[in-house]
Amino acid sequence: MKTMISLDSVEKTFGRQIVIPSFSLSIYSGEFLTLLGPSGCGKTTLMRMIAGFETPSAGEIYLDGQRVTDVPPYQRDMNMVFQHYALFPHMNVTDNILFGLKMKKVPAAEQRTRLQQVLELTQLSDLANRRPKQLSGGQQQRVAIARAIINNPKVLLLDEPLGALDFQLRKSLQLELKNLQKNLGITFVYVTHDQEEAMSMSDRIAVMNQGRIEQLGTPEEIYHHPHNRFVATFVGENNILTTKSGVHRGRTFAIRPEKVILAPISGRAPLSSPLPSSSNPSTYSSPLPSSSAPSTHSPRHTPPFPLSPSVQPTNTPPVPHHHLGTIQDISFHGNLHKIFVKLDGEESIVMAHQYDTPSFQPGQQVTIHWHPEDEVILH
Amino acid sequence: MNNHQTDHHHNNPPHRKNRKHPQNLRHRLLFGYSLAVLGFLYLPILVLILYSFNDSRINAVWSGFTGKWYLALLDNRRVLEALFNSLSIAVTTTIIATILGTLAAIALHRYTFRFQKTWNSLFYLPILIPDILMGLSLLVLFSQLAIPLGKTTIIIAHITFSLSFVVVIVSARLAGMGKELEEAAQDLGASPLHTFRYVTLPLISPGIIASAMLTFTMSLDDFVISFFVSGPNSTTLPLYIYGLVKRGVSPEINALSTLLIVTTILFIVLAEFFRRKDTDDDTKKQLPF
Incomplete structure (x- = not known):
């Protein structure tokens, strides 16, 4: 299997505090990989390093074979869905979704066709002219996803994207996300502390604790053959x-x-x-x-x-x-x-x-x- | 008078037994008290506005309605000169202070400095420094540096005290915005310059406009600091009014002051409108200073 993201002995320290000790992980092309762990385990820091918002204190990050350790976020071919959506409040849904294409100066005609596709895919066609404030949490979440996937990124990073939603909506969006990932074939890196969510969506789960991977494997392996006490009690x-x-x-x-x-x-x-x-x-x-x-x-x-x-x-x-x-x-x-x-x-x-x-x-x-x-x- | 009212109120504790309508009485007392405070605050201004329309030259006697004092202002060369000075100083101050203050606020928001809290306090401190101290210290500075007093020194002084207000208002706006939106823009391929142009600037612009209006108003109204650092040919409206008052309060002064008050209120209301624009309910409640 082709490796899409490779983390090679990546470390992160804030001041004297070591958040991530030497960390290595290969994420395969087209897989749904979840970083699962309790809050403060370093999973968000890890994702922010992959996205480019944090620079590793040591080690290298490769995206599709290219070294991207020092590449700024706006030059990395990946997109992120933020925990609180981070929709631009001064733009309507259409302008939010088109932001990435406009920044990359994609021709207007192509912008329009891609917009239509993404609006249909995320069932947002009727809301195209609304402002983020006029949308429900689930709809805002859809806009955030649409805004990311319209750029056809190699990797989609999702930072607890369903955390702020209620139980029923979370369940249905989990299914939608999983289907979306299957249909688009984009590599998904998903961060969550919800082990049930991780189980139901992921191809592989990396269970993290204190900046380290406790176990890396399929949901079945993680559930039925936990390696250690932490994994055995954190999952299920x-x-x-x-x-x-x-x-x-x-x-x-x-x-x-x-x-x-x-x-x-x-x-x-x-x-x-x-x-x-x-x-x-x-x-x-x-x-x-x-x-x-x-x-x-x-x-x-x-x-x-x-x-x-x-x-x-x-x-x-x-x-x-x-x-x-x-x-x-x-x-x-x-x-x-x-x-x-x-x-x-x-x-x-x-x-x-x-x-x-x-x-x-x-x-x-x-x-x-x-x-x-x-x-x-x-x- | 105000103190007296307060004492009076405290002498009537709300739990005092009043068999008939304790609630009613308390409300009436509070209502009366509120009216007294409002009157205390606004009656002098209302009187001033009223007498600016008085036909008589003597303030104490009402002899009919007229607008002639306002027309007389237009014929007064010195008034127009002072008005021109005030406006040009206010406009220059507003432009420079708003740009500098906004940049400072962005720097404080974006970067982590050593002694960050100290830097922040240094920016806010001038708000608390008495005008008279500020005027005096600036006067000493200008004379030490041998800068001739005039419009330039007034503008520098006005920028100095306005800067803090701009930083406070724009900082509040930036804090309300958070860092996630700028990160989202960068994630979507926007360079730092594009992020500023398309995300940061539109989102903080209400704060920038609000602080510009506040700066304009404060510059227009300032007397104490201008008094210290003004020179020949740089008489502003407040300084001119002060000069006139020494020779007695005339209806022209009332008219001029009325115009100043109306302008000020207009700008403050606009500033508040822009400051609150598009913010969440919880940020609306916090005052900028």
């Missing part, structure tokens, strides 16, 4: 657990809440449960970073299982994925219920997603397990 919800004993003692792993399987047991006769885990050597302990379970329901004390590893016969394969627990809380989220289970004899609370109406009650005893292949080992 996760249970982070540590193996406390056994062969893999001290190992941290993640288990997605939708992979956790709960089954009710009779609270009165826990020992009759078919669980082989009664002599389980593996126990888990860790706080749950992606959720905080309210502890209003104190778990009923139940007869403890013999958790001591000493009674474990060495020739029996351990089954570390079965546990007993008490439901602490259930919260309703429309399409799913989140069930918080405190593991018996442990501090850790595991969250499970239940998509059908659960028959569980807070305080109820349950068995909790997952398939070993769903565990993701974190480094």
